[in-house]
Amino acid sequence: MAMTDASGTVFTNQPSVQTSDDASGYYTPGAPLVDAKAPTGPIATRWTNRKFENRLVNPANRRKLTVIIVGTGLAGGSAAATLGEAGYNVKSFCYQDSPRRAHSIAAQGGINAAKNYKEDGDSTHRLFYDTVKGGDYRSRESNVYRLAEVSANIIDQCVAQGVPFAREYGGLLDNRSFGGVQVSRTFYARGQTGQQLLIGAYQALERQVAAGTVTTYTRHEMLDLVMVDGKARGIIARDMVTGAIETHTADVVVLASGGYGNVFYLSTNAMGCNVTAAWRAHRKGAYMANPCYTQIHPTCIPVSGEHQSKLTLMSESLRNDGRIWVPKNKEDCDKDPRDIPEEDRDYYLERIYPSFGNLVPRDIASRQAKNMCDEGRGVGPMVGDFRRGVYLDFADAIARLGKAGIEEKYDNLLDMYERITGENPYEVPMRIYPAVHYVMGGLWVDYDLQSNVPGLFVTGEANFSDHGANRLGASALMQGLADGYFVLPNTIREYLADGPFETVTEDHPEVVAAHEAVQARIERFLSINGERSADSYHKELGHLMWEYCGMERTAEGLRKAIDGIRELKRDFWSNLKVLGTADSLNQSLEKAGRVADFLELGELMCIDALNRRESCGGHFRGESQTEDGEALRIDEEFAYVAAWEFASAHENDPNEPQVSMGTPVLHKEDLLYTAIEMKQRSYK
Amino acid sequence: MKLTLNIWRQADAAATGEMRTYALDGVSEDMSFLEMLDVLNEQLNAKGEEPIAFDSDCREGICGTCGLMINGQAHGPEVTTTCQLHMRSFKDGDEITIEPWRADAFPVVKDLVVDRGAFDRIIQQGGFISANTGSAPEANSVPVPRDKAMRSFNMATCIGCGACVAACPNGSASLFMGAKITHLGELPQGQPERDSRVVNMVGQHDHEGFGGCTNIGECAAACPKEIPLDVISQLNKDLRTALKHGH
Ligand SMILES: Cc1cc2nc3c(=O)[nH]c(=O)nc-3n(C[C@H](O)[C@H](O)[C@H](O)COP(=O)(O)OP(=O)(O)OC[C@H]3O[C@@H](n4cnc5c(N)ncnc54)[C@H](O)[C@@H]3O)c2cc1C
Ligand code: SF4
Ligand code: FES
Numbered sequence: 001m002a003m004t005d006a007s008g009t010v011f012t013n014q015p016s017v018q019t020s021d022d023a024s025g026y027y028t029p030g031a032p033l034v035d036a037k038a039p040t041g042p043i044a045t046r047w048t049n050r051k052f053e054n055r056l057v058n059p060a061n062r063r064k065l066t067v068i069i070v071g072t073g074l075a076g077g078s079a080a081a082t083l084g085e086a087g088y089n090v091k092s093f094c095y096q097d098s099p100r101r102a103h104s105i106a107a108q109g110g111i112n113a114a115k116n117y118k119e120d121g122d123s124t125h126r127l128f129y130d131t132v133k134g135g136d137y138r139s140r141e142s143n144v145y146r147l148a149e150v151s152a153n154i155i156d157q158c159v160a161q162g163v164p165f166a167r168e169y170g171g172l173l174d175n176r177s178f179g180g181v182q183v184s185r186t187f188y189a190r191g192q193t194g195q196q197l198l199i200g201a202y203q204a205l206e207r208q209v210a211a212g213t214v215t216t217y218t219r220h221e222m223l224d225l226v227m228v229d230g231k232a233r234g235i236i237a238r239d240m241v242t243g244a245i246e247t248h249t250a251d252v253v254v255l256a257s258g259g260y261g262n263v264f265y266l267s268t269n270a271m272g273c274n275v276t277a278a279w280r281a282h283r284k285g286a287y288m289a290n291p292c293y294t295q296i297h298p299t300c301i302p303v304s305g306e307h308q309s310k311l312t313l314m315s316e317s318l319r320n321d322g323r324i325w326v327p328k329n330k331e332d333c334d335k336d337p338r339d340i341p342e343e344d345r346d347y348y349l350e351r352i353y354p355s356f357g358n359l360v361p362r363d364i365a366s367r368q369a370k371n372m373c374d375e376g377r378g379v380g381p382m383v384g385d386f387r388r389g390v391y392l393d394f395a396d397a398i399a400r401l402g403k404a405g406i407e408e409k410y411d412n413l414l415d416m417y418e419r420i421t422g423e424n425p426y427e428v429p430m431r432i433y434p435a436v437h438y439v440m441g442g443l444w445v446d447y448d449l450q451s452n453v454p455g456l457f458v459t460g461e462a463n464f465s466d467h468g469a470n471r472l473g474a475s476a477l478m479q480g481l482a483d484g485y486f487v488l489p490n491t492i493r494e495y496l497a498d499g500p501f502e503t504v505t506e507d508h509p510e511v512v513a514a515h516e517a518v519q520a521r522i523e524r525f526l527s528i529n530g531e532r533s534a535d536s537y538h539k540e541l542g543h544l545m546w547e548y549c550g551m552e553r554t555a556e557g558l559r560k561a562i563d564g565i566r567e568l569k570r571d572f573w574s575n576l577k578v579l580g581t582a583d584s585l586n587q588s589l590e591k592a593g594r595v596a597d598f599l600e601l602g603e604l605m606c607i608d609a610l611n612r613r614e615s616c617g618g619h620f621r622g623e624s625q626t627e628d629g630e631a632l633r634i635d636e637e638f639a640y641v642a643a644w645e646f647a648s649a650h651e652n653d654p655n656e657p658q659v660s661m662g663t664p665v666l667h668k669e670d671l672l673y674t675a676i677e678m679k680q681r682s683y684k
Numbered sequence: 685m686k687l688t689l690n691i692w693r694q695a696d697a698a699a700t701g702e703m704r705t706y707a708l709d710g711v712s713e714d715m716s717f718l719e720m721l722d723v724l725n726e727q728l729n730a731k732g733e734e735p736i737a738f739d740s741d742c743r744e745g746i747c748g749t750c751g752l753m754i755n756g757q758a759h760g761p762e763v764t765t766t767c768q769l770h771m772r773s774f775k776d777g778d779e780i781t782i783e784p785w786r787a788d789a790f791p792v793v794k795d796l797v798v799d800r801g802a803f804d805r806i807i808q809q810g811g812f813i814s815a816n817t818g819s820a821p822e823a824n825s826v827p828v829p830r831d832k833a834m835r836s837f838n839m840a841t842c843i844g845c846g847a848c849v850a851a852c853p854n855g856s857a858s859l860f861m862g863a864k865i866t867h868l869g870e871l872p873q874g875q876p877e878r879d880s881r882v883v884n885m886v887g888q889h890d891h892e893g894f895g896g897c898t899n900i901g902e903c904a905a906a907c908p909k910e911i912p913l914d915v916i917s918q919l920n921k922d923l924r925t926a927l928k929h930g931h
């Protein structure tokens with residue numbers, strides 16, 4: 001039923017009213033979030049209007065304005081380069097030894113853009129529609145429309161920088177269809193798209209270093225946010241080589257610090273990916289939105305043993321040509337797959353979802369793989385009581401395209417598979433299994449990408465903004481670059497137009513306090529002198545999260561996980577062992593800080609998941625399913641963004657300040673649509 | 685399997701390092717080389733000896749963070765990165781020597797970790813195409829012949845790991861530079877700055893203390909991304925052309 005607000009805007013849905021309260025006792029209800037600064041008016045004009053409304057900063061003033069950007073991935077690297085070009089004084093931080101190594105480098109499949117080069121009916125509106133629908137109607141429509149709108153500019157920009165996208169024989173850009181959509185709008189550079197895009201942004205960034213507008217701080221880890229008079233005014237960072245704790249002040253702080261998938265220990269993220277930058281900001285007042293929204297990617301190489309340190313993604317683009325199956329009969333599960341005849345194979349995605357087949361969205365493909373293995377029809381080595389793997393078979397595609405055709409499309413991926421498993425995927429079907437891959441949750445931001453903390457902006461995977469409850473393939477790269485090249489530079493100027501702000505000196509009491517707190521925490525890690533490494537706690541946390549807050553969640557399981565995490569946290573702070581010193585490169589110390597933050601985040605994720613008693617997107621709640629076991633979304637109760645405020649310090653147990661988080665405060669932002677109507681997703 | 689590991693330990697840049705020997709049991713074939721070191725580190729931590737510092741991040745062969753000299757070979761015996769090397773390339777009873785990259789331009793930071801900042805500084809001097817955000821023309825307005833686009837892409841797959849430098853007896857970064865020169869030089873967008881790019885990058889390279897190329901070819905043999913030696917000829921050719929043009 002349509003609803004009209006005071007300004008005459010007509011909405012296609014009503015604000016939701018939550019009637020269940022599974023997380024009662026674990027949280028404190030807070031005031032609703034009413035102003036996300038999203039513009040009104042026809043959706044296609046909103047971004048143009050906002051760019052015009054936002055004030056400009058006089059070019060002569062720009063170099064007097066300092067912008068700190070934490071992160072040099074697609075989101076941070078592109079922003080640093082662009083703001084440098086505009087003449088701001090940019091300080092860019094990353095924990096790796098070079099900005100070029102940010103985790104964006106590992107993205108394989110591609111980047112979406114509504115160019116409609118294939119004349120297959122694509123448009124800005126269709127990309128917008130697909131992205132909101134793919135996100136299961138849990139994203140803000142104005143943000144997503146803007147993302148679709150600037151997507152085409154991204155491709156232009158990258159090509160101008162020399163990004164070598166795949167091309168057709170005539171020399172024009174090639175596209176492929178990707179991850180659950182029916183148009184070809186994905187631009188790619190073989191299986192290394194993220195690498196090529198990041199090198200483009202990195203080179204633009206280094207060019208600004210030479211031009212003197214950007215200063216890079218590599219091997220620097222942000223350990224706290226500096227707040228002065230309620231505004232973000234800088235960061236405390238540790239020089240990871242010398243151990244020096246440094247204060248960096250600025251007029252504005254941008255976090256582009258990536259996702260926190262490593263809270264699960266095993267994920268497709270890089271070893272160093274962490275939540276520390278975001279979590280420290282959260283502890284200083286920034287809301288964390290939808291933290292439980294994680295994406296489990298269906299096509300990863302299965303776990304091979306306890307020693308496993310990370311999981312490797314096999315690009316989803318492989319689902320375009322590979323067919324997924326398991327044996328029909330349990331007895332066949334340990335046979336050589338080549339000896340299993342066609343009629344004994346269950347191509348279950350093609351069977352259950354005839355119109356989308358192997359190209360159903362990630363959440364569905366992942367959950368069905370889990371279902372098959374839970375039924376006892378998984379393949380590969382036993383992990384616990386089950387075999388955890390399904391086949392991804394290229395035999396048909398090899399027959400159709402030839403081995404050379406497959407090599408040209410995917411060669412580095414198939415090589416990588418062989419290297420890791422010791423099996424040749426051209427001969428034996430690949431084995432795949434879902435793994436944690438991406439987080440849709442992150443710090444809450446308004447339409448201008450500003451958090452609720454004035455002067456703190458958040459971009460890329462670190463924010464929550466554009467993907468709702470499930471991200472479509474090839475849209476994270478799009479979002480990172482949209483934020484960094486085109487959105488942030490146009491929204492941050494509205495904030496900076498009031499600057500330069502009063503200088504903050506290093507002896508300001510709030511700066512001194514932040515600095516001392518960081519130092520004290522490091523000393524604490526080094527002095528516990530217990531028995532266990534940080535890594536061992538991380539592994540245990542990962543088990544809890546994967547078991548209870550992974551692909552399928554139940555209220556009972558989540559409560560168990562929360563208890564388990566609290567217990568683990570208590571042990572961590574009394575039994576941790578970190579060797580070495582504070583004043584040198586110390587990887588165990590770095591790890592300890594990250595694990596401490598993951599432990600707190602893990603608890604919040606479980607509380608968020610517990611509260612959201614619905615299945616939506618990548619988040620499947622056992623208590624909320626249709627008769628045939630598909631996800632059941634409950635719009636009447638949950639069409640909102642859950643933005644969590646850190647429980648204030650006085651609520652913490654004074655005896656165990658690190659262990660108790662108190663009860664986080666839940667602020668809800670209603671999701672109201674004007675340009676789209678909510679529907680239950682159906683891929684059948 | 686059971687291994688004997690000789691590993692370089694060095695407290696910091698100023699310290700004099702030494703090789704230390706460790707015995708490690710229970711290594712499985714499916715472990716990656718770095719997971720094998722994780723297991724060793726977990727044992728060292730339990731015994732009270734500081735774990736060995738080494739660099740890695742993506743652990744899938746794409747970020748270029750990892751890099752060890754393994755029995756004298758950069759990234760070890762296979763054509764891949766250290767993180768993608770698996771223990772099935774070794775056998776029970778093997779003795780393995782593990783050292784950091786050795787090159788004047790890559791000082792040791794600690795144990796097996798080196799400083800490759802010189803690579804970033806080379807890129808700063810010209811390893812880019814100047815195209816400010818917002819100034820780009822429509823992407824398909826400049827077609828790029830497919831073979832050129834492919835060659836450009838192949839050279840752009842360099843991950844900046846530094847194995848070429850570590851493998852080179854002269855400590856030259858010519859392969860790294862050649863890859864970048866060719867990536868950008870094959871594209872129409874890369875032409876306007878082609879001359880200045882090569883001159884400035886080579887200038888910075890020499891300034892950083894990398895050695896000259898004497899065509900030994902160890903770099904290309906060690907390169908995990910199989911960047912071919914002919915990019916160095918391209919580098920030299922571009923340099924000659926630029927000098928002819930009066931740069
Ligand atoms: C294996 C893999 C494949 C993928 N494939 C695709 C794909 O094909 N298409 C797609 O659209 N998306 C893909 N994604 C998702 C996408 O790559 C990421 O979401 C995106 O690149 C994130 O970019 P980012 O800039 O936000 O963060 P990142 O690239 O993760 O960068 C984070 C930056 O923050 C820095 N940082 C973090 N914490 C700190 C700290 N405390 N102090 C200082 N610096 C810090 C890091 O050093 C780094 O520079 C893939 C992801 C993975 C893991
Ligand atoms: S050329 Fe090869 S060896 Fe050298 S840095 Fe690049 S990828 Fe590494
Ligand atoms: S850790 Fe990234 S290439 Fe080895």
